[in-house]
Amino acid sequence: MLIGGSVAIYSKALKEIPINNRLSYMDKDRIKILLVDDEDGILDVTEVYFEKKGYQVYTAGNGEKALDIVNQEKIDCVFTDINMPVMDGLELAEQIRHIDSTLPVVVMTGYPSLENTIQTLKNGVVDYLIKPVNLGQMELALRKILRERELFVENLILKEEVERRERLRLLNNELVKKVEEVNTLNRIMEDFAAIDSSYEIFNKVVRLAVEELKAELVFFHVYSEQNNSLVLVDKAGAENKKKPASYSMDIPEQEKAFIIESLGSDHKPCLIADASGIPSMEGQVHSFMVAPLKIRDKIFGIVSAYIFQGPHFFEGESLYYLSFITQKAASGIESIALYENIYENLFSTLFAFVTAIEVRDLYTRKHSTRVAKVAHIIAEAMECTKEELEIINVAGSLHDIGKIGIRDEILLKPGCLTEDEYEKIKEHPVIGADIISKLGLWDREAKIIRHHHERFDGKGYPDGLKGEQIPKLARILSVADCYDAMASDRAYRKKMDKNVVLEIILKNSGAQFDPDVVDSFLQVADQDLPDDC
Numbered sequence: 326m327l328i329g330g331s332v333a334i335y336s337k338a339l340k341e342i343p344i345n346n347r348l349s350y351m352d353k354d355r356i357k358i359l360l361v362d363d364e365d366g367i368l369d370v371t372e373v374y375f376e377k378k379g380y381q382v383y384t385a386g387n388g389e390k391a392l393d394i395v396n397q398e399k400i401d402c403v404f405t406d407i408n409m410p411v412m413d414g415l416e417l418a419e420q421i422r423h424i425d426s427t428l429p430v431v432v433m434t435g436y437p438s439l440e441n442t443i444q445t446l447k448n449g450v451v452d453y454l455i456k457p458v459n460l461g462q463m464e465l466a467l468r469k470i471l472r473e474r475e476l477f478v479e480n481l482i483l484k485e486e487v488e489r490r491e492r493l494r495l496l497n498n499e500l501v502k503k504v505e506e507v508n509t510l511n512r513i514m515e516d517f518a519a520i521d522s523s524y525e526i527f528n529k530v531v532r533l534a535v536e537e538l539k540a541e542l543v544f545f546h547v548y549s550e551q552n553n554s555l556v557l558v559d560k561a562g563a564e565n566k567k568k569p570a571s572y573s574m575d576i577p578e579q580e581k582a583f584i585i586e587s588l589g590s591d592h593k594p595c596l597i598a599d600a601s602g603i604p605s606m607e608g609q610v611h612s613f614m615v616a617p618l619k620i621r622d623k624i625f626g627i628v629s630a631y632i633f634q635g636p637h638f639f640e641g642e643s644l645y646y647l648s649f650i651t652q653k654a655a656s657g658i659e660s661i662a663l664y665e666n667i668y669e670n671l672f673s674t675l676f677a678f679v680t681a682i683e684v685r686d687l688y689t690r691k692h693s694t695r696v697a698k699v700a701h702i703i704a705e706a707m708e709c710t711k712e713e714l715e716i717i718n719v720a721g722s723l724h725d726i727g728k729i730g731i732r733d734e735i736l737l738k739p740g741c742l743t744e745d746e747y748e749k750i751k752e753h754p755v756i757g758a759d760i761i762s763k764l765g766l767w768d769r770e771a772k773i774i775r776h777h778h779e780r781f782d783g784k785g786y787p788d789g790l791k792g793e794q795i796p797k798l799a800r801i802l803s804v805a806d807c808y809d810a811m812a813s814d815r816a817y818r819k820k821m822d823k824n825v826v827l828e829i830i831l832k833n834s835g836a837q838f839d840p841d842v843v844d845s846f847l848q849v850a851d852q853d854l855p856d857d858c
């Protein structure tokens with residue numbers, strides 16, 4: 326058993342021993358011991374004994390000489406008498422401790438007393454022997470100390486190994502957590518990358534909060550600064566969970582006030598794991614958090630998430646993810662708003678060109694607006710997607726924009742056109758498609774514009790496409806365009822009767838027009854079609 330204080334001594338000793346050398350450190354040939362006694366006879370006998378045993382032995386007749394040796398040599402163990410002139414053994418032990426606190430000192434005394442024993446402990450002495458000391462006993466004590474040291478070193482190596490493994494385990498856990506975090510953040514970012522409308526973003530935010538944060542109910546409110554109020558734009562929640570009836574549509578006004586208040590002036594996200602502090606939620610909500618969605622430092626919206634039943638609670642990590650989701654949503658909404666703004670501005674400019682073309686001819690005014698409306702009605706009847714409906718709106722409104730490249734004397738010629746003049750007119754779908762596609766925003770619309778004069782039988786222009794080679798929306802636009810041309814006044818004739826027009830269209834089904842489009846059109850043609858926009 327080591328005497329108190331030795332752990333610190335060996336701990337320091339170990340740091341000075343390279344790991345690879347630690348086991349060989351106990352090699353007897355290299356062990357240096359220092360014997361200190363004022364009796365030369367004892368020193369001589371002891372020296373011979375230990376040297377025969379293979380130790381390297383140093384001797385000193387008093388404390389001062391002993392200190393000189395300790396200062397010069399790397400001694401492994403010191404045996405010292407207590408009662409010596411100049412400096413006694415205990416003082417020597419104390420001095421050695423100041424020089425090298427790792428060096429074990431064994432004192433030998435003929436007069437053991439409690440006082441001495443306590444003093445030896447105080448001075449960091451690792452063992453003491455009672456005189457007369459048997460040499461074999463000394464060697465046993467030395468071996469014991471060295472063995473204890475060896476065990477301690479081994480123990481420390483094992484401890485280090487355990488600690489290393491524990492550190493590895495913690496690092497590994499940390500790594501797994503980080504990978505999980507990166508995956509979650511990537512999932513969130515990928516989800517937002519594919520979105521191109523604000524409403525899709527609102528929906529994505531509430532669904533992500535339910536899926537990733539295990540929220541039972543999530544609301545997305547848009548914040549109205551003027552009224553200091555919240556307007557619900559979307560919500561999501563696990564329907565199978567029992568939740569208070571008051572949460573079925575929107576959160577109560579009292580709580581909205583709390584949410585606004587809890588965000589405070591710093592607009593920081595807020596987490597309440599114990600909802601007892603929220604008056605209207607008491608007894609209903611276990612955990613709650615709210616995060617603002619800021620665009621250019623102003624609150625645009627607020628996302629609030631609820632857990633009604635324990636034991637699951639939101640934690641700091643949940644709030645971190647919610648804030649990340651709202652940040653991504655904010656930049657998504659900002660880009661969409663910017664894009665929509667550019668898009669709308671550009672559309673307005675282009676449509677102004679169309680209007681400028683149409684006003685030159687009294688009879689074609691608002692033709693494009695009407696065509697877009699009729700095409701939209703047909704597309705709805707054909708169950709086109711929301712995206713296709715948006716495309717047909719733009720393509721319908723801009724389908725004749727290429728006429729801007731046709732000279733007025735041809736475009737506005739009252740009589741019949743020559744063959745060359747007709748060929749010029751036929752260029753307008755290509756010119757229009759070129760104008761639109763150069764903007765890089767409406768490639769699909771440009772395609773519809775290019776092909777709006779194709780015929781189902783392949784006899785149209787500019788590319789003579791046939792049947793389903795012609796884009797579906799262009800086939801729809803073709804019917805709408807011809808319908809409006811016949812159903813509105815022209816310089817050379819009055820507008821034709823609606824039934825007559827429908828008959829003509831039906832007659833051309835399968836030749837000029839796609840039969841499916843004609844069928845759908847005839848099904849909705851009884852409703853009010855625009856004839857005077």
Ligand SMILES: [Fe+2]
Pocket residue numbers: 724725753777778806
């Ligand atoms: Fe046209």
